[in-house]
Amino acid sequence: AQKITQTQPGMFVQEKEAVTLDCTYDTSDPSYGLFWYKQPSSGEMIFLIYQGSYDQQNATEGRYSLNFQKARKSANLVISASQLGDSAMYFCAMRELRSARQLTFGSGTQLTVLP
Amino acid sequence: GAVVSQHPSRVICKSGTSVKIECRSLDFQATTMFWYRQFPKQSLMLMATSNEGSKATYEQGVEKDKFLINHASLTLSTLTVTSAHPEDSSFYICSAPSSLAGGEETQYFGPGTRLLVL
Numbered sequence: 412a413q414k415i416t417q418t419q420p421g422m423f424v425q426e427k428e429a430v431t432l433d434c435t436y437d438t439s440d441p442s443y444g445l446f447w448y449k450q451p452s453s454g455e456m457i458f459l460i461y462q463g464s465y466d467q468q469n470a471t472e473g474r475y476s477l478n479f480q481k482a483r484k485s486a487n488l489v490i491s492a493s494q495l496g497d498s499a500m501y502f503c504a505m506r507e508l509r510s511a512r513q514l515t516f517g518s519g520t521q522l523t524v525l526p
Numbered sequence: 527g528a529v530v531s532q533h534p535s536r537v538i539c540k541s542g543t544s545v546k547i548e549c550r551s552l553d554f555q556a557t558t559m560f561w562y563r564q565f566p567k568q569s570l571m572l573m574a575t576s577n578e579g580s581k582a583t584y585e586q587g588v589e590k591d592k593f594l595i596n597h598a599s600l601t602l603s604t605l606t607v608t609s610a611h612p613e614d615s616s617f618y619i620c621s622a623p624s625s626l627a628g629g630e631e632t633q634y635f636g637p638g639t640r641l642l643v644l
Contacts, residue, residue: 444630454617456570456635463630502569506631512623513560514633516569 414438415505417517424493425525431478432488432520434503442508445486447477450500450519459501462486464508493524528554528624532636539610540644547605547639549576549620555600556622560633561593564617576603576620610643617641 414437424430447459462470462477470477478487500521504514529552539545557578562570574595575583582595594606619638623631
């Protein structure tokens with residue numbers, strides 16, 4: 412069974428600072444993908460970044476980077492130079508690539524960027 | 527990225543009526559779409575997998591006669607909440623898988639539908 416854990420229900424960060432959102436996962440499938448989504452108050456789910464289990468390098472997309480530590484089964488999202496518009500709910504998700512097309516989501520972290 | 531639309535964005539209905547929600551992939555084809563339900567301050571809960579040309583696959587505990595899913599074409603899936611009751615009030619959101627630049631697959635989400643049953 413696959414499981415995603417986000418232990419930070421809420422996080423605060425000062426504008427222009429960096430912030431790390433934690434995500435740990437559990438799976439017995441050696442082939443899996445890890446995803447981060449952003450959900451603003453409007454409700455839409457915005458895809459941010461993807462990391463494959465066999466990827467050698469950490470994924471980066473603009474101000475977003477994924478700190479992938481396979482042995483620890485963690486996939487933390489790092490947001491650099493936080494902006495007020497980054498305030499939102501952030502979800503970590505996983506898909507076991509060989510057996511499922513659906514995503515399993517963590518409980519989410521509410522990020523608030525302070526001016 | 528790929529674009530998924532969802533309509534309506536918000537609906538208020540009386541108890542006992544049925545509500546249809548449409549999910550469309552605008553610039554790509556989707557043989558599979560997913561329907562999720564989300565309560566306030568909670569995560570997304572997968573309700574069912576919609577399959578073009580065949581029956582939907584429902585998650586355990588989801589009433590298939592209550593939540594009717596039809597995937598009529600490669601770009602359209604509909605979710606009908608039949609005989610809606612106040613406990614069906616929720617945020618419903620659909621997604622469709624599409625490939626990233628590197629060939630891996632992710633899911634793109636519609637903007638969601640807020641349903642309020644009075």
